[in-house]
Amino acid sequence: xxxxxxxxxxxxxxxxxxxxxxxxxxxxxxxxxxxxxxxxxxxxxxxxxxxxxxxxxxxxxxxxxxxxxxxxxxxxxxxxxxxxxxxxxxxxxxxxxxxxxxxxxxxxxxxxxxxxxxxxxxxxxxxxxxxxxxxxxxxxxxxxxxxxxxxxxxxxxxxxxxxxxxxxxxxxxxxxxxxxxxxxxxxxxxxxxxxxxxxxxxxxxxxxxxxxxxxxxxxxxxxxxxxxxxxxxxxxxxxxxxxxxxxxxxxxxxxxxx
Amino acid sequence: xxxxxxxxxxxxxxxxxxxxxxxxxxxxxxxxxxxxxxxxxxxxxxxxxxxxxxxxxxxxxxxxxxxxxxxxxxxxxxxxxxxxxxxxxxxxxxxxxxxxxxxxxxxxxxxxxxxxxxxxxxxxxxxxxxxxxxxxxxxxxxxxxxxxxxxxxxxxxxxxxxxxxxxxxxxxxxxxxxxxxxxxxxxxxxxxxxxxxxxxxxxxxxxxxxxxxxxxxxxxxxxxxxxxxxxxxxxxxxxxxxxxxxxxxxxxxxxxxx
Amino acid sequence: xxxxxxxxxxxxxxxxxxxxxxxxxxxxxxxxxxxxxxxxxxxxxxxxxxxxxxxxxxxxxxxxxxxxxxxxxxxxxxxxxxxxxxxxxxxxxxxxxxxxxxxxxxxxxxxxxxxxxxxxxxxxxxxxxxxxxxxxxxxxxxxxxxxxxxxxxxxxxxxxxxxxxxxxxxxxxxxxxxxxxxxxxxxxxxxxxxxxxxxxxxxxxxxxxxxxxxxxxxxxxxxxxxxxxxxxxxxxxxxxxxxxxxxxxxxxxxxxxx
Numbered sequence: 055x056x057x058x059x060x061x062x063x064x065x066x067x068x069x070x071x072x073x074x075x076x077x078x079x080x081x082x083x084x085x086x087x088x089x090x091x092x093x094x095x096x097x098x099x100x101x102x103x104x105x106x107x108x109x110x111x112x113x114x115x116x117x118x119x120x121x122x123x124x125x126x127x128x129x130x131x132x133x134x135x136x137x138x139x140x141x142x143x144x145x146x147x148x149x150x151x152x153x154x155x156x157x158x159x160x161x162x163x164x165x166x167x168x169x170x171x172x173x174x175x176x177x178x179x180x181x182x183x184x185x186x187x188x189x190x191x192x193x194x195x196x197x198x199x200x201x202x203x204x205x206x207x208x209x210x211x212x213x214x215x216x217x218x219x220x221x222x223x224x225x226x227x228x229x230x231x232x233x234x235x236x237x238x239x240x241x242x243x244x245x246x247x248x249x250x251x252x253x254x255x256x257x258x259x260x261x262x263x264x265x266x267x268x269x270x271x272x273x274x275x276x277x278x279x280x281x282x283x284x285x286x287x288x289x290x291x292x293x294x295x296x297x298x299x300x301x302x303x304x305x306x307x308x309x310x311x312x
Numbered sequence: 313x314x315x316x317x318x319x320x321x322x323x324x325x326x327x328x329x330x331x332x333x334x335x336x337x338x339x340x341x342x343x344x345x346x347x348x349x350x351x352x353x354x355x356x357x358x359x360x361x362x363x364x365x366x367x368x369x370x371x372x373x374x375x376x377x378x379x380x381x382x383x384x385x386x387x388x389x390x391x392x393x394x395x396x397x398x399x400x401x402x403x404x405x406x407x408x409x410x411x412x413x414x415x416x417x418x419x420x421x422x423x424x425x426x427x428x429x430x431x432x433x434x435x436x437x438x439x440x441x442x443x444x445x446x447x448x449x450x451x452x453x454x455x456x457x458x459x460x461x462x463x464x465x466x467x468x469x470x471x472x473x474x475x476x477x478x479x480x481x482x483x484x485x486x487x488x489x490x491x492x493x494x495x496x497x498x499x500x501x502x503x504x505x506x507x508x509x510x511x512x513x514x515x516x517x518x519x520x521x522x523x524x525x526x527x528x529x530x531x532x533x534x535x536x537x538x539x540x541x542x543x544x545x546x547x548x549x550x551x552x553x554x555x556x557x558x559x560x561x562x563x564x565x566x567x568x569x570x
Numbered sequence: 571x572x573x574x575x576x577x578x579x580x581x582x583x584x585x586x587x588x589x590x591x592x593x594x595x596x597x598x599x600x601x602x603x604x605x606x607x608x609x610x611x612x613x614x615x616x617x618x619x620x621x622x623x624x625x626x627x628x629x630x631x632x633x634x635x636x637x638x639x640x641x642x643x644x645x646x647x648x649x650x651x652x653x654x655x656x657x658x659x660x661x662x663x664x665x666x667x668x669x670x671x672x673x674x675x676x677x678x679x680x681x682x683x684x685x686x687x688x689x690x691x692x693x694x695x696x697x698x699x700x701x702x703x704x705x706x707x708x709x710x711x712x713x714x715x716x717x718x719x720x721x722x723x724x725x726x727x728x729x730x731x732x733x734x735x736x737x738x739x740x741x742x743x744x745x746x747x748x749x750x751x752x753x754x755x756x757x758x759x760x761x762x763x764x765x766x767x768x769x770x771x772x773x774x775x776x777x778x779x780x781x782x783x784x785x786x787x788x789x790x791x792x793x794x795x796x797x798x799x800x801x802x803x804x805x806x807x808x809x810x811x812x813x814x815x816x817x818x819x820x821x822x823x824x825x826x827x828x
Binding site: 313315324341344345347348349350360361362365368369370373374486488489490522525526527528537538539540550 | 577579580581583584585586588590591592593610639640641642643690691692697704735
């Protein structure tokens with residue numbers, strides 16, 4: 055089993071070529087597209103997607119991530135082992151939310167005999183990450199790919215910061231297709247929200263209502279809901295909260311408890 | 313064999329997560345994407361897509377449809393058995409065109425032991441529909457999922473209405489990527505169109521020409537053609553009839569015979 | 571193994587239906603989407619995509635291409651055998667870049683017993699190309715499909731033309747998702763660019779710098795780079811060269827050596 059996460063879109067030949075490379079090495083590989091619509095060069099968005107998805111896949115799944123603005127430069131290809139699964143991609147933050155959450159081993163991938171030659175300077179998805187992922191999916195031992203390293207890119211924390219006795223500042227992590235604003239407040243870390251009055255400020259709007267499902271409110275009303283990933287989301291019933299509030303990824307979110 | 317139809321788009325982790333859930337239950341499942349680009353919350357569009365596609369799939373195929381504005385509310389998850397295939401999704405009209413056309417058995421899905429726990433209130437695609445579909449694809453007997461019901465949502469008719477001795481009022485069911493306007497006039501129900509003069513009014517335009525293939529007319533000319541689904545379509549050669557006529561889904565279509 | 575390349579998009583039922591047809595004939599077929607986002611009716615774009623991708627697939631792969639503005643008219647369905655692989659689609663130029671590059675045998679597909687009946691006039695992807703591709707993937711001998719022909723559509727050359735002793739006029743073949751302008755100058759045919767001063771004019775801009783990887787320049791700077799397909803590309807670091815230069819597919823590119 056092998057998943058792909060890239061910013062290649064579906065209009066070019068890049069994704070198809072990676073699949074061809076994988077299937078030539080391992081004709082029995084099961085390939086699942088996580089997403090190829092990651093915004094161009096946005097390693098943070100790729101990190102979020104992977105972190106929401108990996109736990110639903112079987113042990114030994116190989117996740118290949120290619121959002122790689124530094125392709126061809128000195129940044130290293132890495133293999134992360136975590137949660138019984140493998141993560142293959144550039145050392146640029148694409149695995150940061152998994153590294154923050156799981157025990158992990160990181161290797162620099164240096165074993166060129168598993169690469170597609172000649173290795174280009176512009177498409178390591180084809181020449182390095184796809185073939186390495188395919189070999190792993192066939193059972194190659196991680197140690198064959200390169201040595202363990204400790205100087206990989208350390209993840210910045212994705213958690214909200216306490217800014218008052220009963221106040222925290224967080225951020226919008228992601229806006230989904232429906233316009234839901236997914237914050238970095240995890241419901242497990244802020245359980246009071248279920249039982250006590252609160253205020254969540256996003257843009258100019260103060261949201262004070264927590265609902266349990268989307269259809270509970272009238273159309274267009276904004277509310278907070280515990281999303282399927284465990285993060286609090288600011289949503290609107292059958293409408294885009296992102297449009298209503300005029301907010302984007304990275305916008306600050308203030309939470310206050312009463 | 314298992315197909316997926318959703319309004320999730322391909323930019324989020326939702327579709328990948330559903331596939332992970334399915335493959336963990338049934339690693340040998342063949343998953344085919346029908347479409348994930350259904351307009352958000354548009355159960356009618358999902359109903360149309362499924363109705364055009366199911367008959368081309370093998371017996372016992374499981375079709376999972378997740379266009380589900382009422383997720384988490386009282387609307388029930390259902391299993392429809394029709395045409396030797398299975399249809400799994402919310403009881404909100406997504407299967408209405410199949411129910412109208414085929415003999416069917418409908419069950420309310422209540423057997424929680426096949427769900428992914430804890431069941432969220434916002435992502436039943438992951439927690440109910442994907443795992444239930446996966447178990448069906450492994451051979452689970454439908455009766456294990458829940459009791460037969462009769463009070464499911466009845467489909468509204470999708471057929472044109474006779475409004476004069478030789479006149480009918482129908483509607484645009486769907487606009488495809490090429491801008492073809494797919495009407496609800498089925499060529500089998502209106503055979504005179506092949507041999508007798510007719511007028512089809514869409515928007516402000518009167519179309520009177522029937523052609524047998526797209527390249528028969530000059531660029532930009534509008535005409536009627538029997539589409540690949542059997543419905544009459546208003547089309548233009550290598551141009552978007554939808555743009556030329558300024559019409560959208562649901563717009564009325566008048567057909568008159570002479 | 572079977573790949574699909576179409577201009578159907580992912581919002582309609584067309585692609586899903588083709589996959590259903592294929593899997594009913596060959597339930598063990600591995601289907602890979604090359605792209606369904608080819609611009610509507612753009613056989614040149616499909617030709618480019620296929621030519622960049624086929625060599626990465628295993629021998630005997632069947633490539634099905636359906637970009638087919640003439641569907642239902644007199645244009646013939648063809649089977650091309652080249653590079654140990656099969657190419658199935660309309661005789662309208664979709665395989666032109668492969669025919670230009672590889673030794674080939676071309677057959678007109680006439681064996682109606684492998685078609686899905688009744689054959690529509692609007693969806694040969696479903697009725698001819700998908701079933702024929704599926705039968706080939708199961709091992710059907712090409713000769714069973716029809717006779718060899720010589721009067722297929724001859725490809726126009728995709729190569730630059732010499733217009734001065736040290737000057738050539740080429741064109742933009744394709745713009746990828748990142749806004750890179752892929753020219754028809756192949757690095758193997760213009761090796762001097764690696765070692766000697768040159769000017770490449772695209773739109774109003776003169777580009778004189780060759781870099782080896784994208785991150786070598788500051789943001790927004792334009793440069794020439796040998797792309798992963800071997801063609802010279804005009805690119806900008808983490809920005810769209812297409813937007814900066816205001817150029818589209820087909821725009822002329824002048825190369826001068828000093």
